[in-house]
Amino acid sequence: MTAAVLYGKEDVKIERVPIPRVGHGEALIKVQVALTCGTDLKVYQRGYHARMIVPPALFGHELAGVIEEVGAGVKGFRSGMRVVALNSAPCQMCFYCSKHQENLCEDLLFNNGAYAEYIKIPRRIVESNMLAVPSNVSYEEAAMVEPLACVLRGLHETNVEIGDTVVVIGGGPIGLMFIQVAKLTGCNVIAVAKRDSQVSAAKRLGADDVVQITQVQDAVDAVRALTPDRRGADVVIEAVGRPEAWEWAIDMVRKGGTVNFFGGCASGTKVALDTNRLHYSEISLKATFHHTPETVRKAFALIAERKIRGADYITGEAPLSRLQQVLRHMLNRNGDIKTAIIPGH
Numbered sequence: 001m002t003a004a005v006l007y008g009k010e011d012v013k014i015e016r017v018p019i020p021r022v023g024h025g026e027a028l029i030k031v032q033v034a035l036t037c038g039t040d041l042k043v044y045q046r047g048y049h050a051r052m053i054v055p056p057a058l059f060g061h062e063l064a065g066v067i068e069e070v071g072a073g074v075k076g077f078r079s080g081m082r083v084v085a086l087n088s089a090p091c092q093m094c095f096y097c098s099k100h101q102e103n104l105c106e107d108l109l110f111n112n113g114a115y116a117e118y119i120k121i122p123r124r125i126v127e128s129n130m131l132a133v134p135s136n137v138s139y140e141e142a143a144m145v146e147p148l149a150c151v152l153r154g155l156h157e158t159n160v161e162i163g164d165t166v167v168v169i170g171g172g173p174i175g176l177m178f179i180q181v182a183k184l185t186g187c188n189v190i191a192v193a194k195r196d197s198q199v200s201a202a203k204r205l206g207a208d209d210v211v212q213i214t215q216v217q218d219a220v221d222a223v224r225a226l227t228p229d230r231r232g233a234d235v236v237i238e239a240v241g242r243p244e245a246w247e248w249a250i251d252m253v254r255k256g257g258t259v260n261f262f263g264g265c266a267s268g269t270k271v272a273l274d275t276n277r278l279h280y281s282e283i284s285l286k287a288t289f290h291h292t293p294e295t296v297r298k299a300f301a302l303i304a305e306r307k308i309r310g311a312d313y314i315t316g317e318a319p320l321s322r323l324q325q326v327l328r329h330m331l332n333r334n335g336d337i338k339t340a341i342i343p344g345h
Contacts, residue, residue, distance in 0.1 A: 001016070001017060001018075001019045001116060001117040001118050002014060002015070002016060002017075002116065002117050002320060002321075002343065002344070003015060003016075003017045003058055003113065003115065003116030003117065003320075004058070004059045004060060004115035004116065004320065004323050005017070005056055005057070005058060005059065006043065006044070006047070006053065006055045006056065006057055006058075006059040007047075007055050007056050008047040008055050009045065009046060009047035010044060010045065010047070010327075010328075011047065011055075012044060012059060012323060012324050012327065013324075014320060014321055014323065014324070017058075017116075019117075019118050020118065020119070020120035021120075022069055022070065022071040022120060023071050023123075024071050024072050024073050024123065025071055025072075025073045025074055025123030025126060025127070026070075026071040026074070026120055026121060026122060026123050026126060027067055027069070027070045027071065027074060027077060027083075027085075027120070027121045027126050027130065028067070028068045028069040028070075028118055028119075028120055028121070029063070029065040029066065029067055029068060029083065029085060029118065029119050029120075029121060030065050030066045030067075030068045030117065030118055031063050031064075031065040031114060031116060031117060031118065031119055031343045032064060032065040032066060032139040032342075032343075033063065033064055033065070033139040033140050033143050033340045033341065033342060034060045034062060034063045034114035034115050034116075034143065034340075034341045034343070035062040035063070035140070035143045035144065035314065035338050035339070035340060035341070036062075036326060036327070036330065036338055036339045036341065037061075037062055037147055037173060037338065038172050038173060038174060038241075039052075039061070040059070040060060040061070040062075040327075041327060041330050041331070042241075042264075043059070044327045044331075045331065046266070052087075052110045052112060053110075053112050057112060057113075058112055058113030058115070058116060058119075059112060059113065059114075059115050060112060060113060060114030060115035060116070060341070061087035061110075061111070061112050061114050061146065062087070062114060062143045062144070062146050062147065063084070063085065063114035063119065063143050064082070064083065064084040064085075064133060064139040064140075064142035064143040065082075065083065065085075065119075065139065066080060066081065066082055066083070067079050067080060067081045067083055068118060071123075073123075074126060076132075077126065077130070077132070081132055082132065082133040082134075082135070082139070082142075083130055083131060083132055083133055084130070084131050084133055084142040084143060084145050084300070085111075085119070085121045085125055085126075085129065085130040086125060086129035086130070086145070086146055086149075086291070086296055087110060087111055087112065087114075087146055088108055088109060088110045088111065088125070088129065088290065088291075089108075089109050089122070089124040089125040089127070089128045089129045089293075090102035090103070090105035090107075090108055090109075090128070090292070090293070091105050091106070091107040091108075091109075091124075092128070094106040094107060100292070100294075101292075102292040102293060103153070103289055103290035103291060103292050104289075108290075109122060109124050109125065111125055115320060115323055115341055115343070116320075116343060117320075117343045117344050128293050129293055129296055131145070131296075131297070131300055134304065136304075137303060137304055138310060140310045140314050140340050141303050141309070141310035142300075142303065143340075144299075144303060144308070144310055144313060144314075144338075145296060145299045145300050145303060146291065146296075146299075147173060147174060147177060148177055148181075148299035148302065148303065148308060149291035149292075149295040149296040149298070149299040150174070150288075150289075150290060150291045150295075151174060151177040151178055151181055151299075152181065152291075152295045152298050152299050152302075153288055153290070153291050153292060153295040154178070154237065154260055154262050154288040155178070155181055155182065155185065155237075156295070157260070157286060157288045158235055158237065158258055158260045158286055158288070159258065160182060160185055160187060160234075160235055161187075161234075162185065162186035162187070163186060163187070163188070164187045164188070164233075164234040164235055165187070165188045165189075165190065165227055165228075165233045165234050165235075166178075166182045166187045166188070166189050166190070166233060166234065166235045166236075166237065167189075167190045167191075167192060167223055167233040167235070167236040167237070167249075167252050167253075168182065168189065168190070168191050168192065168202075168207075168237050168239060169192040169236065169237065169238045169239060169240055169245050169248060169249060169252075169263075170192070170193070170238070170239035170240040170245070170263060171191060171192075171193030171194065171195065171197075171198025171199070171201060171202055172198070172239065172240070172337070173313055173337050173338050174239045174262070174263075175191070175193070175198075175202075175237075175239035175240070176198075176201055176202065176205050176312075176313065176337065177308070177313075178237050178239055178262075179191055179202055179205050179206055179207050180205040180206050180308065180312070181302075181308075182206075182237075183205070183206030183207070183208075184206075184307060187235075188208050189206060189207045189208050189209075190207065190208065190209045190210070190211065190223055190226050190227075190233065191203075191207035191209070191210045191211070192210075192211045192213060192219060192223060192248075193210060193211075193212055193213070194212065194213050194214060195214075196212075199212050201337065204312070205312060209226045211223055211226070219248060220248055220251040220252055223252045224252065227254070231254045231255070232251075232252055232253050232254035232255075232257060233252055233253055233254060233257060234253075234254060234257050234258070235253070235257060235258050235259075235260070236249040236252045236253045236257070236258075236259045236260070237249075237259075237260045237262055238259070238260065238261050238262055238263050239262050239263050240263045241263030241264050241265050241266075242263070242265065243265055243269055243270070243271045245263065246261055246263075246265070246271045247271060247272065247273070249261070250273055250274065250277065250278070250283065251274075251277075253283055254281075255281040255282060255283070256281070256282050256283070257283060257284070258283070258284040258285075258286060259283065259284070259285050259286065260286045260287065260288060261285065261286070261287040262287070262288055264289070313337045313338050314337070314338045314339070314340050315337045315338065315339070316338075316339040316340070317339065317340045317341075317342060318339055318340075318341055318342070319341075319342055319343075320341055320342065320343045320344070323341055326339050326341070
């Protein structure tokens with residue numbers, strides 16, 4: 001089969017590799033679509049991911065497709081079924097799984113290789129994080145379950161309430177999903193974005209106000225000016241993964257508010273925080289990572305019910321052979337949100 005192989009920093013090659021063989025409890029999926037995402041872009045830039053991928057390795061993790069083959073012992077799935085398979089599954093036995101923190105599982109099993117004609121799904125994912133896709137949901141929409149599940153968990157853990165003023169820093173796919181879901185929850189949403197395309201996308205997906213950082217002298221002041229009595233937001237979500245944005249988040253939140261550091265910075269990054277402000281303003285700091293089987297199913301329901309639409313996020317399509325060019329194009333900070341990579345074309 002044809003597949004993308006990550007060899008290192010900005011080094012992805014499209015190669016011919018053997019089609020994986022399925023064992024007991026496993027499934028082989030013929031990939032119909034794989035979506036680009038910010039995490040894959042970071043992996044491409046850095047050449048690795050500390051938790052998910054060590055090169056040389058098959059690459060990509062947001063996908064949907066058709067079951068080509070199932071191994072012995074697989075129940076509930078058969079050849080020909082349309083499915084979405086997530087990129088991980090917890091063990092359900094460790095301390096963290098017992099605390100309903102499956103995303104922190106001591107043996108969290110990751111699976112990569114979506115940018116390929118076929119992908120093998122391990123038994124644990126088949127059993128807990130692979131879902132049948134109804135005919136009225138497109139492959140592109142189904143593939144969005146993974147990032148949306150991460151966003152839903154982030155909002156839930158931040159204890160967002162109806163009527164809250166929520167600031168979302170970042171106009172990439174994840175930031176835009178936070179904007180849309182926070183608006184669906186009944187929040188007043190202020191987006192902080194950089195490029196014109198991000199500003200228009202944020203408005204289209206429900207932001208009540210947008211602060212474009214290239215058009216203001218002080219982003220923090222501009223955000224506070226949009227909140228009642230300039231007190232700051234109830235919740236600030238950092239969805240960029242840059243230290244300056246982490247620091248902004250602290251200064252944009254009100255006394256007694258909550259900050260979610262959702263965007264992961266590069267390993268070894270240090271951030272300077274005002275301890276006096278944190279302490280005397282009783283600011284809660286939260287960081288959320290990844291998804292759980294529960295949020296996966298909630299995300300799937302939102303997509304199946306058409307409350308989140310793939311067309312709002314997928315702005316282009318390209319054959320697998322052009323993956324390297326697509327990733328380089330994304331590095332140039334273009335207006336694309338997500339690109340659907342189509343294997344076999």
